[in-house]
Amino acid sequence: MAFPHRPDAPELPDFSMLKRLARDQLIYLLEQLPGKKDLFIEADLMSPLDRIANVSILKQHEVDKLYKVENKPALSSSEHSMQVQSLCLSFLPSVLLQRIPVLVRAFGLCFLVRPRIRNMRYIANLVNADKVAGRTRKYKVIFSPQKFYACEMVLEEEGIYGDVSCDEWAFSLLPLDVDLLSMELPEFFRDYFLEGDQRWINTVAQALHLLSTLYGPFPNCYGIGRCAKMSYELWRQLEEEEDGETKGRRPEIGHIFLLDRDVDFVTALCSQVVYEGLVDDTFRIKCGSVDFGPEVTSSDKSLKVLLNAEDKVFSEIRNEHFSNVFGFLSQKARNLQAQYDRRRGMDIKQMKNFVSRELKGLKQEHRLLSLHIGACESIMKKKTKQDFQELIKTEHALLEGFNIREGTSYIEEHIDRQVSPIESLRLMCLLSITENGLIPKDYRSLKTQYLQSYGPEHLLTFSNLRRAGLLTEQAPGDTLTAVESKVSKLVTDKAAGKITDAFSSLAKRSNFRAISKKLNLIPRVDGEYDLKVPRDMAYVFSGAYVPLSCRIVELVLERRSWQGLDEVVRLLNCSECAFTDMAKEDKASSESLRLILVVFLGGCTFSEISALRFLGREKGYRFIFLTTAVTNSARLMEAMSEVKA
């Protein structure tokens, strides 16, 4: 079953302009360091860079060699470290120095990095090593997407501030797909929601400003969450400072919706069963492409595949529930075979036509088809091994709030059997959030079990999760409400509204059960939920649960405001905001009013994207997604994990 868009669905704006802008700016920056130069790229920037400028473009602008900035202690997870080793192109500074003959050519060194302190130390080591060797070279540090004062300060402390020139590459929006823009800032989640660090909010505001100058203005704006509010305010400020540019333009995008990840952790913690989400959970989609290993490609090589709307096969199954995918693919295979079979009985002329016109497309489709079939098989194999059905059943029970004891003992067994540290953690968090915190006995015993199974260093992980409000303990009623009311008072106070106290989340209760009831998140189904012809967004979780984040978007869009949602907002314990500019709205065409930009601050999952795409088809909207990074439950948990260095 393919998902055709409604005929009246609005056209998406062309986001390829963003790529061109980023590329031109990068080239301009590279040209600022004339002559041949070596380029050091931060690992996290490699894939995004690859999407907008390939090696030959870099070479054209006199980039000689490419190195990877390596930060040994920076690895966050075991999987990550494996990737780094396999990608390892980098050389240690000492090796590098030997490789470049002294006095032969004066190379410039260019560093393309995220604004992180450890990168500054890496650069400082290189520069200082040069100084010791008595070599002078030109150094340029390009920060993406912006530079932070703290970084410059470290350069100064290291005594090389005068030796390097600093620039900013405002590359904050990467179009991963026709309707998906990613800022590729996975650290946003941990920095903001765990450490209370607001640095990236400015980046978000800048990105929104860029979008509104290119595609704006946006007549309607809604937001929920403190980060959303701050981003919105900063963005407004930027707009006001440069007033007048977008004034006369007709809005292209009618609504913009800002949403904090901590408004809805539940959805992000669920196992994904929509194809694209499942591929992400299983193989990890990185920057819009995935590495299919030998078990998928059925050859001895891995294959990097770009997953987006251009992949004809993928675009038809990406939003499908996994149970439908296999059937679809085999149908597709039969069709393909039939098309091939037409060759028989063709005369020469027809054959010529066939070869010149259709064969290439068919072959391409064939290749993709076999890849996705391979991927499906691989997913099936992995999932049956882990008793996926049982897991899903437990998750659904947690979401619906029955058989909690059974769920808890399932999690316990999961931990005892050392199935997977990340999975165990995820289930614990899901239990905690849906139940508004674990009861003290479970809280202690599960944690003890976990530490025994996966190592004592996770004590720190638990402390992080507690701070972020992901894994908490049900406190005796009185004390909690006291703290809560105090905090909510603070929140309403305007001055305090700007403060993000990292500990305020301690008192934050998820109230999931009440919200779920209020918003009707658990659909009542008579009989079997038909996943082939879904009725609502719940299909992305096998009909068991409508993603909270998407439901909020749906309701606010229906009402065009937060009206009537006061109770929900109170339960969510977040501040909301809405803003409508009638003057701009009047100018907006009815078509653009059905185009909605949803901004996820802290990441969104493919399930949410699929759900909203579904909603769009139902209601004739078209959604555009802007996220700080595409995330899933594993990434969320990894961001919270403390792994010993």
Next chain:
Amino acid sequence: MDCYTANWKPLGDSAFYRKYELYSMDWDLKEELRDCLVAAAPYGGPIALLRNPWRKEKAASLRPVLEIYSASGVPLASLLWKSGPVVSLGWSAEEELLCVQEDGAVLVYGLHGDFRRHFSMGNEVLQNRVLDARIFHTEFGSGVAILTGAHRFTLSANVGDLKLRRMSEVPGLQSAPSCWTTLCQDRVAHILLAVGPDLYLLDHATCSMVTPPGLAPGVSSFLQMAVSFTYRHLALFTDTGYIWMGTASLKEKLCEFNCNIRAPPKQMVWCTRPRSKEKAVVVAWERRLMVVGDAPESIQFVLDEDSYLVPELDGVRIFSRSTHEFLHEVPAASEEIFKIASMAPGALLLEAQKEYEKESQKADEYLREIQELGQLTQAVQQCIEAAGHEHRPDMQKSLLRAASFGKCFLDRFPPDSFVRMCQDLRVLNAVRDYHIGIPLTYSQYKQLTIQVLLDRLVLRRLYPLAIQICEYLRLPEVQGVSRILAHWACYKVQQKDVSDEDVARAINQKLGDTPGVSYSDIAARAYGCGRTELAIKLLEYEPRSGEQVPLLLKMKRSKLALNKAIESGDTDLVFTVLLHLKNELNRGDFFMTLRNQPMALSLYRQFCKHQELETLKDLYNQDDNHQELGSFHIRASYAAEERIEGRVAALQTAADAFYKAKNEFAAKATEDQMRLLRLQRRLEDELGGRFLDLSLHDTVTTLILGGHNKRAEQLARDFRIPDKRLWWLKLTALAELEDWEELEKFSKSKKSPIGYLPFVEICMKQHNKYEAKKYASRVGPEQKVKALLLVGDVAQAADVAIEHRNEAELSLVLSHCTGATDGATADKIQRARAQAQKK
């Protein structure tokens, strides 16, 4: 009409010169001009006089007075000169007065006599003294050139960006040159000097002797030289009374003239205009003024008093004790119209209009004459242009009236040139007013641009006029009114006699939210004048927090700055303030400040995590944040310490901190970890192999795999591993060892807390169907079907399911029935189902 051209003097065949009065000066000069150092700025700029110069050897007790007047003689400033002897005065392009002292110091004053800054023309001058100095203007700005006592030249082409260049030496130069000037060619400043009969051109590297082409013989010395306003032309006056005029490149001669006066002239300046027909030089002696050009006769004027010449773009200003006049070549348009018996279209049009006013039919005749030649457009244009060059408003009016009259008979004459001229003249007449005293001509005004004119009005503190002009010309607010208001505000804050509140209020009232006004700039000015409180008040009006912070920091209001930075949401700004605070306050105060600012605190913590770990610890200590302190030590136990003792010590500190934080769970867990670490160490010592940093579970598993069952049991007891976990663990480990015997023993040791299905599963995972079947029989009834299916006994599973009459189990079994082998079973189930349904 004829009386109008009465003051026109012809020079040669083509050009007329006229001299008219700009102002009658009523400055109350006590001394003669010749006793003063005089400097007058071009473009109708101010005049500076320094009386009582030192060269007169007067009584040393008398301090000289520096006076500044507007071009109309209105006094602007007067101050006692308290510094050293001054050699030369001059105005920069920004209308700052540069006073070059004998010791090489250059003092810079504002228009109102306010001291701005000073700089020096180099160390060499200190010993040799400055003999002479010139201030000159180039496209880069205003420059200073000096001649030292050692007969060397030093110059700086731009005093705003001081770069001294020492010019090369003239070989064998013994005495001071008789005259010299600065030239500007190819964007480089040169010096041209005359020594006896020789001319030398200097730049910083070379010195070359030059000869003007066509110079009359017999010259033994040059007395005076003059370079034109645009540096294009040069004039030389020799001791024979001969004047040579040519291009400044000394490649071409224009003309020469012999005036037969051998006395050195007081001043010699060029009098040209852009696109002028005639190039002429004005030479002034004590009582005589002569205009010479390419004509056998010169124009002569008698000077009644001491006069001073100021070269301008399009003429020469001449001022004395009583008058201020302007001498220039009559512009082409004016000449065409006013020349006696002129038949130019403009002249006819003017005449026609006059006749029309007299209600005479001649008006029609004139008009017809112009129209027949098809020259009406040209006539209107001429009149408009000529109006611009007229100084007297009545003449401007009559010319404009003529233009407007002519326009009526034209179909499509674009009105903007007329409108613009009216506007320009209105502005010009306003600034030429005696009280304002900026006698700009139309060409100068166009060259200067309205922006610069506004700047100059602001400089003279004529804010109301400037604003009126902006409004009249409808200049955009950002360039016009708000800029002027901002200047006004900057001036306002300097008024020390008004209270802070009043100034702030007055400024806010006037400025409001005018776009383009930066309150922080004004506040910076206020702070510059030492009015910190006022600056803070003004900053309150600044809408952009980002602009407030740097100034607040400068004023040492760091805490306020921190608040503003946090409000702005700009973390970089917050960080800037933090680092400031860190240096400014002692550690304790700094931490206290942070404590009240959670956003700043978390930012600083992030920084410390990467850069200053010790500070982070201090921060937690300060806050009595034992929970975080505990985490900190745990992290330290992984990061810093290699030795086991050190790690245990760090963990102990962590555990203590957790106790203080009343987090018993964490404390206990940490203590367990210490115990585990010590134990692992012992195990490594005793058994070999790797145990350190394994989790408890993995430690026990490793022990079992190594065959140390006793130890494993001990460990499980010590750490109180729950039964369920232990069973899972043992089961998995033994199966992995394929120690089926031990496994069976274990399974029979007591009733399994996890049931027997896991036994089946694990055995199957190790592909041991035989063992698996053993356990399948022991699986409890509710999981029996599953177990049987696992070992592949579909038939029996079916039997059990039928026995249970459990629909779910039945379908589960059915789904496992494959192919022909299980056909019978499948049938059986179907039958059972059918039966069940019947019932």
